[in-house]
Amino acid sequence: MTEPDDVVAHLDAWGGLGPDAGAGEPRGASRSEPGFLLYPAIDVRRGRVVRLLRGDAARETVFGTDPRTTAEDLVRRGAARLHVVDLDGAFGEGSGGGAMASILETVGPAVEVQVGGGLRDAAAVERVLALGAARAILGTTALVDPASVGRAIARHGPGRIAVALDVRGSMAVGDGWVGGASAVALDRAIAVLLDEGVHRFVVTAIERDGMLAGPDLDLLRRTRAVGAPEIVASGGIRSLDDLAAVADAGAVGAIVGRAIYAGGLDLAAAAAWARSWTGPASR
Numbered sequence: 001m002t003e004p005d006d007v008v009a010h011l012d013a014w015g016g017l018g019p020d021a022g023a024g025e026p027r028g029a030s031r032s033e034p035g036f037l038l039y040p041a042i043d044v045r046r047g048r049v050v051r052l053l054r055g056d057a058a059r060e061t062v063f064g065t066d067p068r069t070t071a072e073d074l075v076r077r078g079a080a081r082l083h084v085v086d087l088d089g090a091f092g093e094g095s096g097g098g099a100m101a102s103i104l105e106t107v108g109p110a111v112e113v114q115v116g117g118g119l120r121d122a123a124a125v126e127r128v129l130a131l132g133a134a135r136a137i138l139g140t141t142a143l144v145d146p147a148s149v150g151r152a153i154a155r156h157g158p159g160r161i162a163v164a165l166d167v168r169g170s171m172a173v174g175d176g177w178v179g180g181a182s183a184v185a186l187d188r189a190i191a192v193l194l195d196e197g198v199h200r201f202v203v204t205a206i207e208r209d210g211m212l213a214g215p216d217l218d219l220l221r222r223t224r225a226v227g228a229p230e231i232v233a234s235g236g237i238r239s240l241d242d243l244a245a246v247a248d249a250g251a252v253g254a255i256v257g258r259a260i261y262a263g264g265l266d267l268a269a270a271a272a273w274a275r276s277w278t279g280p281a282s283r
């Protein structure tokens with residue numbers, strides 16, 4: 001799959017992170033589970049499996065017409081975990097709840113499925129966890145109402161709630177990343193959410209998402225440096241080397257999307273690497 005020419009430029013526009021953003025890292029990556037946590041991604045929009053470029057709904061590639069079949073296929077190819085996003089929910093355009101439920105029903109018992117997109121109130125979180133999601137991921141809600149994340153953690157436990165920090169420049173943004181989206185300075189968002197008891201942050205480099213352009217390691221180091229205990233890296237990952245690089249930058253896991261659908265990352269090999277990963281010294 002080749003990308004349109006107009007979208008492969010300007011990947012270095014990440015101002016403000018600074019060359020020494022990783023200095024003074026507070027501690028080693030906190031590990032609640034063994035191995036490296038590899039999450040193949042299934043983004044669902046209008047019932048289909050899609051990848052977007054930098055989250056832009058107008059630049060969509062369809063990789064499947066049945067999310068459940070895609071989930072089964074990824075598990076067959078070696079996935080022990082899945083990251084499933086309801087893009088309709090994330091864009092505030094209704095709900096892909098049916099597809100989520102179908103994925104959870106089919107593979108939820110066998111693999112760890114984390115679900116995000118459109119979980120904007122306590123009932124939505126409750127619903128997705130009751131359907132069998134291992135973890136609910138909160139993006140917009142975490143920015144606009146961090147106290148509600150604290151309440152969700154108090155109710156469900158820190159292991160079942162993660163926050164999506166979708167980062168553009170030095171801001172965490174919500175609302176599907178469109179113009180006028182909710183936005184909070186990244187460092188501030190992390191500080192507030194740590195106070196609310198958040199343990200795991202899924203950090204997406206928006207400018208790299210879907211671009212197969214490599215991960216933003218400075219962003220990961222910076223996020224760790226401000227105290228995020230567990231980071232799952234997302235955006236731009238192409239290869240085993242990229243996975244190793246984000247692990248070395250302190251991420252406990254990573255989300256891979258386009259690379260496993262069209263970018264030549266062998267999921268079975270990546271899953272085997274992830275299982276055997278024991279820390280930066282193991283390479």
Ligand code: AMZ
Pocket residue numbers: 043052054055056057085089090091116117118119120137138139140141164166174175176177204
């Ligand atoms: O691609 C996008 N435009 C997009 C996307 N993938 N917008 C949001 N999301 C994802 C976030 C997170 O997993 O990375 O949706 C979830 C957040 O949804 P919400 O509804 O809680 O903001």
